[in-house]
Amino acid sequence: MARSCAFCNRSSMKAARRSHSNIKVLRRQYVNLQKKWIDEKSLLICTRCIKTTKKKAAVAVKASKTKVGL
Numbered sequence: 095m096a097r098s099c100a101f102c103n104r105s106s107m108k109a110a111r112r113s114h115s116n117i118k119v120l121r122r123q124y125v126n127l128q129k130k131w132i133d134e135k136s137l138l139i140c141t142r143c144i145k146t147t148k149k150k151a152a153v154a155v156k157a158s159k160t161k162v163g164l
């Protein structure tokens with residue numbers, strides 16, 4: 095089983111390295127996965143999802159502040 099993100103299920107992709115003479119060498123392009131503790135479980139989550147969840151939290155805080163203000 096490939097290492098993949100617990101949230102978005104992204105995993106490694108196929109990519110190619112090209113030399114100056116245009117010879118193609120296939121290689122793997124990995125997702126930037128980081129270990130995170132969520133609900134006392136260690137999960138592998140990509141940095142894109144970590145950033146998005148932080149953003150959503152920030153948006154929620156902002157929304158709650160506006161509700162208090164109203």
Ligand SMILES: [Zn+2]
Pocket residue numbers: 099100101102103104139140141142143
């Ligand atoms: Zn992800």
